[in-house]
Amino acid sequence: MKESMKRINKQLLMLAVALLVIFPACELQEQPHSVFTPDNYYDNESSILTSLSGVYRDFATISSMGPPYRVLELTTDQVVVHAKIQGWWDGPDFHNLARHEWTPSHAWIGDFWNQLFGTVGQANALISSLRSSDLDGLEGPIAELRALRAYAYFYLMDLYGNVPIFTEPKVDPNNLPTQNTRTEVFDFVIEELSAAAEVLPSANDVGAEYYGRLTKEAVYALIATTYLNAEVYTGDAQYDMAIEYADQVINSGAYRLLDDYHANFAADNSNNEEMIFGSVYTPNETGGIGHPFVLKVLPGITGGLFDLPFTPQNGFGTRPSVVELYEDQDVRKEMFLTPGPLTDPRTGDTVMVERIVPDGNSELYVEGESDQGPVPYEIIKADGLRNQPMNAGVKWIKWGLDPNTDGGDASNDIAWIRYADILLVKAEAQLRSGTGNPLALVNRVRERSNASPLTSLTLQDILDERGRELAFEMSRRRDLIRFGQFTNSSWEFKEPSEEYRRLFPIPTEALDANSNLDQNPGY
Structure with missing residues (x-):
């Protein structure tokens, strides 16, 4: 998608915002920023790509070290912020996450909720607009939007548990959304991703110009990850399904482990064969973002x-x-x-x-x-x-x-899902279900980094290998939860915490805006 984003200028991005529907604290409000409407805006392929790029762009900011990234990583045993003597980093927002002492009013937990529902709102509005358009060939963009919306709901389910499933372009203020159960959200994510995968192209059938957009295999990878965590989300393990969808990615032949581990994270890492889906950063391009x-x-x-x-x-x-x-x-x-x-x-x-x-x-x-x-x-x-x-x-x-950083903003693209992750997803699912040869999969990942091959494999080995391979890549929190080590474990500067902290609280501002929401237990 990087080449596509290079063609988007500030004016087009502003026009895309015309259709943005924000979902702050479960209360959708339209934000009119131009004279363009769904009736007159979608009249060519460029306008569709512009709006689609805007949704990808906003979703990408989750990985850019702002509040969402901090909520995902500072609550784990890997990332920490030490307040320095000069005090710039000293603040309760950092330390409350590190010590598992957050409350429903924690600003960053609320910011993440708003950003995820912002993606839901954008996708809902654009799907509705595209479906009302007279243009042909809209099945692909609609599938991408459905998958992006499902990705947002994957995180809402993972972080907050019971959340409203809402697919309309507007909210009736007199009939605010009600919460769905975590299991219902799980089913919705799987159904939406499966429907999108039927339409989206394979990574084998697209060129470099499609880079950064969701392919069939990227959606399969997210489905595999969702099934790997099914027992956490629904109470029922579905490791066979995690293996099935991991195999869809592996057997596609579209991806491989790069020879050099560090090449995954270089400034020029676009279009590499290990990144299944990632955030595209182009700070030196008009309308682009950096991290x-x-x-x-x-x-x-x-x-x-x-x-x-x-x-x-x-x-x-x-x-x-x-x-x-x-x-x-x-x-x-x-x-x-x-x-x-x-x-x-x-x-x-x-x-x-x-x-x-x-x-x-x-x-x-x-x-x-x-x-x-x-x-x-x-x-x-x-x-x-x-x-x-x-x-x-x-x-x-x-x-x-x-070398071409724009101030402090860099252009390294950041993976949401890498091929190494999917190999480890399959290995874990096999080990938990007692099938296949998970040791060989783990050793494939280790061999690339010159780590000694393991001669046997335990679940702790899997967690440790995921910690080594995927450090700082936004998966550690759900890994620790899945392995039962998020709350009842201690690490430097954090003691065991209450079990209810496996879910974040519904933000105070969301509860204040929508009386149909109930707070998660413990908060």
């Missing part, structure tokens, strides 16, 4: 080290226990900056500074110019969530540096 992974993660000193046009904010880190999952020769371990002298990954040289500044950014040592130093820049272990020195905490750089 701030490097900006938010790296220590400030690396801005000068890598000649970046910004100073990294030294925010998102990880825990030593995550690094300890990897063998030393595992190439995936190269993404971490661990306690000890910081080395330049390009040369292996120790990074030298004038002096280490605990409450600010240290300055690189420049021979002949600096009047202090040189001393090695040391990363030290963090001992808490608050009041940490600027050089404290393990860092990670999974998405590589973008």
Whole structure:
């Protein structure tokens, strides 16, 4: 889809917004921003693509390290934000997620709810408009919208449980939506994805210009993931169905493991053969968006080290226990900056500074110019969530540096589903159901990263391998829940929490706007 998005200018994107229906706190309201209406807007293929691209674009922002990403990752054992002495990162929103102490009024939990229902509202409006159009060949775009809407409902079901299923373009304020059960939402997701898959093209039959859009195999991959979690969502395990749909992806021959693990995350990772579906980032294109992974993660000193046009904010880190999952020769371990002298990954040289500044950014040592130093820049272990020195905490750089970054916005596309994930989905489903050869599938993934082959396989091995392979890729929360380790486990800075926190609360603003909603137990 990247080539398609390059053709979209700001004016067209504004016209697409004309049909946007927002679903804030379960109360849909139309937002008229132009004179275009469903009756006169969809008169050619370009207008359809423009609106469709707008929905993909907005959905993509979930993965860009804003509130949705934080809700998914900061609640797990992998991503952590250590508040520094200078205080920029110090705030209860971060720490309440890390400690499993959130409440129904947590701003980011409400933001995620609104964004997901925003996708639902957009899709509902556009589906209705397309169905009323006189144009031919609309089955494909409608199928994409149905699949995107189902993707949003997958997350609503996963995060919040019982939510309203709503498919109309408008809400009657006198007849607000009522909640469906989690099982009903599960059935809706499966039905909508299955219907879309019948229409969508195979990845084998589309070219590079289709990149970033949902294919038949991408939908099969999401169905496999949904069935893998069926026992959590409905109480009934359906591992045979997870295997069946994982096989639909594997047997298509459309995907493979890239030879280089890190190539999945490079700045030029578009159209790679491992990414089944992902967020497309084009910050240097008119109307495009970027993500701030490097900006938010790296220590400030690396801005000068890598000649970046910004100073990294030294925010998102990880825990030593995550690094300890990897063998030393595992190439995936190269993404971490661990306690000890910081080395330049390009040369292996120790990074030298004038002096280490605990409450600010240290300055690189420049021979002949600096009047202090040189001393090695040391990363030290963090001992808490608050009041940490600027050089404290393990860092990670999974998405590589973008030489053409637009300020802090980078263009690395971010996968929602990779082929490695589907191999591990099938392996887990086989192990849980006692079928097939799951060990071989796991070792295929490990071999690519130079990890030692396993000689036997347990469920803990599967969880650990998913943690290694898919670190920071938005799947850890549901993995921990599926393996029973989200609430009753402890990790650095988090003690066991209440079982009801396997679901987030229905946001306070949603309850205030719609009296037909009931709060989740425990909140």
